[in-house]
Amino acid sequence: MPLYQYQGIRRADGRNVHGTRDADNEKTLRATLKRDGILISELSEKGTAEDRRAVDFKRLLFKRVKKADIELATRQLATLTRSGISLVESVTAIIDQSEKPDLKTALIDVRDQVNQGMSLAEAFGRHPKYFDTLYCNMVNAGEQSGTLEQVLGRLADFMAAQNRLKNKVTSAMAYPAVMAVMGIIVIAIMMVVVVPKVSVIFKSFGQEMLPLPTRMLIAISEFMQSFWWIVLALLVIGVVVFKKWKKSPKGEFKWDKFVLWAPLFGKLSMMIAISRFSKTLATLLSSGVPLLTAMDITKGVLGNVVLQQVIVDASSSIREGESIAEPLKASGRFPPMVTHMIAVGERSGQLEEMLENVALSYDAQVDTSVATMTSLLEPLMIVIMGLGAGSIAAAILMPLMQMSEFVQ
Secondary structure, three states, rough: OEEEEEEEEEEOOEEEEEEEEEEOOOHHHHHHHHOEEEEEEEEEEEHHHHHHHHHHHHHHHHHHOOOOHHHHHHHHHHHHHHHOOHHHHHHHHOOOHOOOOHHHHHHHHHHHHHHHOOHHHHHHOOOOOOOOOOHHHHHHHHHHHHHHHHHHHHHHHHHHHHHHHHHHHHHHHHHHHHHHHHHHHHHHHHHHHHHHHHOOOOOOHHHHHHOHHHHHHHHHHHHHHHHHHHHHHHHHHHHHHHHHHOOOOOHOOOOOHHHHHHHOOOHHHHHHHHHHHHHHHHHHOOOOOOOOHHHHHHHHOOHHHHHOOOOHHOOOOOOOHOOHHHHHHHHHHOOOOHHHHHHHHHHOOOOOHHHHHHHHHHHHHHHHHHHHHHHHHHHHHHHHHHHHHHHHHHHHHHHHHHHHHHHO
């Protein structure tokens, strides 16, 4: 489909506008823009959308749409619609302000579909890459209940909270990951560059005279020099096999079960999952989404099939007339405090507020756990790196110390 660049004037306020848009031909584009209230002054073809996607590496690297961009667009849409501006004009304003070409293209399609009578939720649903099931269901509930402005604001707050949680964990893991990579690189350089040079000197004394640690170090170094490709191939094969096993139903279940059990990380993973569950369910219920639909959507944000199965079982029990708290408690996966607060919320008719309180409580616990884990991992990584480098240094120094004793 051809890609056109246009300039024009918006009839509503006389402002100059410009942008790019896909269309079958110039006539179709002119008719579409005229319907949107834009009088074209200049129009030129810029190849095809496919060509642009194939060569625009700058956009791929620097203009990729992030969750924060969706959050900002949602918050702006909530503000504009709350101010009494029509939905089509609100989306148009966001399009003009957006700096991400891919998001702008998606929003242009959303605006066109809404202009043709489609609901906003259905229009967003045409672009699942940016607007997921949770997003579309909340927007649909807002449209059905006449509270779209409030729902969009709630949705923006929810996305901001999720982004903050993700950034906390990512930033906490960044330092240990960098330390681990640097440690591996340093040790690899020592084994491939430093050890071979000193081993030439040591071999002149006779292999049998060298200490066992030194002989082992030399053997490992020679193996890495001669058969590095085998090590690399085994590493790649191992990663591929692990990923394939992890994607299988049985492997995914076992891995996610291990993640929840793992020392240090298991408790953190569980707290993050509970925070996501509580916040998402509270947001959906507050927006008017039916309970069973909300449970089904919430299942997708947990990121752990073991916990997802708990939600599936709970949904089945709810269909049979049980409360939410009972099946969650029976699973043994959710802490007693969580199920107790949910039970109180159900009895008092304040389930959304209780879920919000659970989310706030676990967000605070995640902050504390992340800080504690970071403070533990930093010295642990330093100790591990020190032991690795120290072992190599000790294996090199031991023959030198024997030489000094021999000379005396």
